[in-house]
Amino acid sequence: MISTEMKKKLCAIVGAEYVLESEIDCFGYSYDSSFIPLSLHNKPELVVRPATTAQVSAIMALANAAGIPVTARGTASGRTGGSIPLAGGISLSLERMTKIVEFDAKNMMITVEPGVRTIEVYNFCAEKGLFYPPDPASWKYSSIGGNVSENAGGMRAVKYGVTSNYVMGLEVVLADGTVLQTGGKAIKNVTGYNLTQLFTGAEGTLGIITKITLRLIPLPKARNTLQLMFPSIESACDTIHEMLQSGVIPAAAELMDQTSIQAVARYRQLAIDPAIEACVIIEIDGEDAEALKKQASRIESLARRFQVKEVQIAGSPKEAEDIWSIRRGLSSAIGAMAPNRFGEDISVPRDAFPAVVRKIRDISEQYKLTIAVYGHAGDGNIHPSVLCDISRQEDADKAHHAINEIFTAALSVGGTLSGEHGIGITKRAYLEQALGPAGVAVLKAIKQALDPKGILNPGKIWETKE
Ligand SMILES: Cc1cc2nc3c(=O)[nH]c(=O)nc-3n(C[C@H](O)[C@H](O)[C@H](O)COP(=O)(O)OP(=O)(O)OC[C@H]3O[C@@H](n4cnc5c(N)ncnc54)[C@H](O)[C@@H]3O)c2cc1C
Known part of the structure; x- marks a missing residue:
């Protein structure tokens, strides 16, 4: 009290x-x-x-x-x-801490307060010809402090990495009020433990982040978008693997399964062939529009080797936007399918992507629950949405078991519980299964050292015993 x-x-x-x-x-x-x-x-x-x-x-x-x-x-x-x-x-x-503290063009870095919206960081830098790549789908309303604390990913992670790849330094207020500076603008820095990365993804359990220095890269001058419709998940994933191995690293490679595609089709009154089992949206970017055209036709011919059914290459920014609007409308379309939705965020080695998606389909059939699957196929991050009505106890129990099995499936192939959303409350019961007792003990020792009274975000990542 x-x-x-x-x-x-x-x-x-x-x-x-x-x-x-x-x-x-x-x-x-x-x-x-x-x-x-x-x-x-x-x-x-x-x-x-x-x-x-x-x-x-x-x-x-x-x-x-x-x-x-x-x-x-x-x-x-x-x-x-x-x-x-x-x-x-x-x-x-942290909603009032919204200042852009410094823009350092020479070092290509920006320092911001945590309450700045992610898209504002992107826009501010883009106006100056620089690029802050991490783009969680929530970027219009997520804060950069939240992104750092969750180590947020996004669609561009396959080529550009996630938030932690851009965090150079932090100002953190520790549990007892001490103000700590970590990292900085020096690109190479191996002085002591990497505290910047320790606080990145710590979910507010180790300190309060009050300033963030991010590195930036030059803004790509051209981009192009392709939409590929495949008869099977395997043919879609094979195309993505071949594309990466051939040296074409897309800025994004997003996959939606049949349930997801049909959800969007119903929601937006589009006619999409029910035989399509996977839709892949690929974005490529670079310096030169002509080179991108060549890359797009290389991707198309690769996809043809894997029985692609339809290929659309955007001919204008408007056509690219139309293609992306399918992916952007997905969350609402899936949400409209059932009273409740449990959206998960497993991440698996890229080669295990098709097998795990199939396994999720088996789980869906076993429990007679609709599970829509989409994800960042380029980096193995899968978002299964388990749909149900939790006002019915039987449904709630089935959803619980299905989620359990999805986590087990991810861990069994060397994957992990979360690619980008963190552990929070929802996945803490599975932490030891993922990290092992030694891993959890190290996490708890770090927490004890930095927050001995346990006042920072108690009950997150693991359950706190009262
Ligand atoms: C529609 C939708 C799409 C999404 N898409 C993506 C996606 O593509 N990729 C992705 O990674 N995530 C996604 N997310 C999840 C979410 O947007 C991210 O986790 C985001 O990073 C959270 O930012 P926030 O400002 O809302 O943080 P909050 O939700 O407010 O907080 C998140 C955590 O960070 C801690 N925290 C917040 N600020 C600070 C601070 N300054 N110091 C210390 N701790 C702090 C909080 O205590 C909490 O543990 C999506 C969410 C939605 C609703």
């Missing part, structure tokens, strides 16, 4: 208007964009919205002394319950 005295101190730090405590205000900070049951949503006792690192530091020092839980919150687009304040306490919202 947060005392009146403590509330007064917090108001003195950030200003009374930035401390929220009404039922309705706190309700707004009790959930995120994950697919978890309402019973796991939880209201904070207070929402505190600092504007500076000094304020974050003062809040943490107070909370740590009093043993009050603090859960960082970006824009709550997280898919695993990361920003839900499970233990109550303070929801520390």
Whole structure:
């Protein structure tokens, strides 16, 4: 319970208007964009919205002394319950920390506060001819601090990597209020442990990120998009493997299975041949439009070797946008198919992609549940959506078993529980299966060293025993 005295101190730090405590205000900070049951949503006792690192530091020092839980919150687009304040306490919202602190053209780096939206980072740099590649599908509303804390991926990961590949340095407020600087603009840096990467993907359990330095690359001048319709998942994946081996590294290679394609077809009233088992959207980019044309026809001829049924190469930005709109509409189309959806995020070695997609289809048949599968086939990241009605206990149980089997299938081929959404609440029960007891013990030792009172986002990544 947060005392009146403590509330007064917090108001003195950030200003009374930035401390929220009404039922309705706190309700707004009790959930995120994950697919978890309402019973796991939880209201904070207070929402505190600092504007500076000094304020974050003062809040943490107070909370740590009093043993009050603090859960960082970006824009709550997280898919695993990361920003839900499970233990109550303070929801520390970074929404006011939205400054672009420095743009360093010579070093090709940008330093930003955590509340800046991902797309704003991209747009700001693009206007100056530089490229920040990570593009989670949520980039219009996710914060860069949330991206760093989840090590977000995106469609361009196959060629450009994920958020962690661009984080050069961080300013982090530790549990006791200490302000730590990690990394920096030096490209080579092996001085001590790599603390920058430790806080990247830590889901707000090790510290509060208050500044982020990102490296940038030159913006590609040309891009082209292809849509390929295949009779089987295998022929689609074979085409992608051959393409990568031949040296064509696409900016994106997205795959949608038959259930996903037909969901979009119904949702958007499109006619798509029901015999199509996989749709692949490929984006290529580079310096030279002519070279891209050649790459596109190389991809087309490869796909023909693997029995592709339809090939569409975008002839204009408008046609490219039309192709991508199918992929972008997918989440809503799948969501409209059933009252509840559990969207998972496994990642497997690329060569295991078709076998795991088939296995998921078997699981779907075994439990008589619709499971739509799409993913970033270029990097082995699969998003199965288990559709059900959890108001029916039988459905809820079946979904639970099906998800269990999907995780087992991923781990059995050397894959992992999460490619980009993190562990949060939804996958913590499987952590030991994925990392082994020694792996979990090391994680807990790091947590103990940095947050001995366990106030930072308790209940995430693993369950906290009260
Ligand atoms: C439609 C949709 C599509 C999506 N597509 C993708 C995708 O393609 N790729 C992908 O990777 N993800 C995707 N996501 C998931 C989500 O957008 C990402 O995980 C994103 O990085 C979360 O950012 P956020 O600002 O919303 O963070 P939040 O959800 O607010 O928080 C996420 C976690 O980070 C912690 N956190 C937030 N800010 C800080 C900070 N400053 N310091 C310390 N900890 C902090 C929180 O405590 C929490 O644990 C998608 C989500 C949706 C709804």
